Amino acid sequence: MPINDNWLTVQEAAKESGYHPESIRELIRQKKIKARKFSIVYQVDRESLLAFVRSAQTKGEKRGRKPKK
DSSP states (O other): OSSTTTTEEEEHHHHOOOOOOOHHHHHHTTTOOOOOTTTTEEEEHHHHHHHHHHHHHHHHHOOOOOOOO
């Protein structure tokens, strides 16, 4: 359990959202979710993550590999 409920580790964010941890890191790099970095560890803002997940669901975006064209 995180010390501060507003910030999650990448692993906790992945578990809560259903995304793979590497996908969470990619969202951080793309600045699609808010995060802060302490040394080599990222912490993800819970509200930012939940807002992104809700937005992706309403747009109908699917997680996982994209179909080949």
